[in-house]
Amino acid sequence: MSNPVARQQAQGxxxxxLWSVWFIAPISIAxxxxxxxxxxxxxxxxxxxxxxxxxxxxxxxxxxATATGIxxxxxxLTGVYAYRKQLLAEGDSHRADASQFTDRYSTAAAQLxxxxxxxxxxxxxxxxxxxDDWPEQRQVCIDxxxxxxxxxxxxxxxxxxxxxxxxxxxxxxxxxxxxxxQDPMAPNTWxxxxxxxxxxxxDGGDFQGAKFTGGVVSFAKAQFIEGTVSFADTQFRGGDVxxxxxQFRGGYVIFAKAQFCGGVVDFIxxQFRGGSATxxxxQFRGGYVIFNNARFRGGIVAFGAAQLAGGVVSFGEVQFAxxxxxxxxxxxxxxxxYFDDTQFTDSTIDFSDAQFAGGEVYFNHAQFAGGMVTxxxxxxxSAANIDWGPLPAISPNMP
Numbered sequence: 349m350s351n352p353v354a355r356q357q358a359q360g361x362x363x364x365x366l367w368s369v370w371f372i373a374p375i376s377i378a379x380x381x382x383x384x385x386x387x388x389x390x391x392x393x394x395x396x397x398x399x400x401x402x403x404x405x406x407x408x409x410x411x412x413a414t415a416t417g418i419x420x421x422x423x424x425l426t427g428v429y430a431y432r433k434q435l436l437a438e439g440d441s442h443r444a445d446a447s448q449f450t451d452r453y454s455t456a457a458a459q460l461x462x463x464x465x466x467x468x469x470x471x472x473x474x475x476x477x478x479x480d481d482w483p484e485q486r487q488v489c490i491d492x493x494x495x496x497x498x499x500x501x502x503x504x505x506x507x508x509x510x511x512x513x514x515x516x517x518x519x520x521x522x523x524x525x526x527x528x529x530q531d532p533m534a535p536n537t538w539x540x541x542x543x544x545x546x547x548x549x550x551d552g553g554d555f556q557g558a559k560f561t562g563g564v565v566s567f568a569k570a571q572f573i574e575g576t577v578s579f580a581d582t583q584f585r586g587g588d589v590x591x592x593x594x595q596f597r598g599g600y601v602i603f604a605k606a607q608f609c610g611g612v613v614d615f616i617x618x619q620f621r622g623g624s625a626t627x628x629x630x631q632f633r634g635g636y637v638i639f640n641n642a643r644f645r646g647g648i649v650a651f652g653a654a655q656l657a658g659g660v661v662s663f664g665e666v667q668f669a670x671x672x673x674x675x676x677x678x679x680x681x682x683x684x685x686y687f688d689d690t691q692f693t694d695s696t697i698d699f700s701d702a703q704f705a706g707g708e709v710y711f712n713h714a715q716f717a718g719g720m721v722t723x724x725x726x727x728x729x730s731a732a733n734i735d736w737g738p739l740p741a742i743s744p745n746m747p
Contacts, residue, residue, distance in 0.1 A: 631655045
């Protein structure tokens with residue numbers, strides 16, 4: 349594995365930029381000489397002015413006063429020298445620390461590439477600890493852990509390329525990352541940094557309670573196969589999180605009680621085949637959550653009891669085929685929800701007990717072919733705007 353740290357650090361990067369002593373010494377001697385002469389002349393003039401008797405000033409008094417001034421100047425120069433020496437010592441210390449960090453990085457990277465799973469696990473924890481201790485290169489260490497998850501992975505024991513213990517190593521990386529993005533105010537937080545999972549394979553994993561508060565987080569083209577991947581109680585408060593072109597095949601993806609309060613979360617062109625994606629009790633209070641052009645084939649998509657109180661949620665041109673979609677008990681109040689050009693084919697769409705207290709919901713050019721659409725016990729407030737556009741293929745029991 350290549351060492352990007354070595355490329356980023358120039359030789360002697362921590363050495364203070366100090367002038368050469370052969371340049372400073374002559375200038376300092378000349379400056380001190382001129383200053384001493386000036387002090388002598390100044391003291392002589394000052395003492396002559398202060399002497400009101402008209403008698404000549406004792407030269408010894410002038411010399412004593414000048415010597416006192418030179419002593420003070422010497423003390424200042426001594427302090428400057430001590431400060432220069434301290435800078436050099438600090439530079440040596442920083443270089444030693446940087447060398448130690450680089451050695452730790454190389455060791456951890458080598459462990460991550462080891463054949464034995466136990467050694468790779470040690471490498472995961474070593475790289476995470478290094479990221480905590482080395483703020484200047486924290487992003488690099490995180491990039492290495494994310495890159496590990498992007499490497500080819502075969503979860504089936506009977507398949508070629510299967511590695512014993514690899515699943516535990518990968519799930520450990522996910523837990524380590526999750527634990528570091530729980531509190532944006534923590535001293536060693538990884539919140540706000542970039543996380544690149546592009547094309548990674550997930551056969552489970554727990555991001556519960558994570559806080560995405562900035563940076564760029566990419567699950568683009570990731571594959572979620574079997575298992576359970578949890579984003580429950582996750583907060584999306586800034587930055588960009590993308591699941592574009594991701595594939596969800598079987599398994600469970602959980603966004604229960606997730607909070608979407610800012611930034612952009614997109615599932616553009618994502619494919620959901622079987623399994624379930626749950627947003628039960630999720631809160632949409634700001635930002636953009638975009639499912640445009642996503643494809644749902646079978647399975648369950650649940651927004652039950654979700655609160656859509658702000659921001660934009662778009663299902664534009666999404667195709668639901670043989671899917672159970674539920675917004676049962678959801679609350680629409682201040683959010684803009686778009687189902688424009690959405691296709692519901694042989695699917696069950698349930699808005700039972702939903703409350704439309706405010707906001708805007710658009711079904712322009714939506715198509716309902718087969719299946720069933722339910723609006724039982726729906727409540728619509730005067731501030732809500734539900735726009736059906738052209739009549740759908742199946743006329744639901746509209747509120």
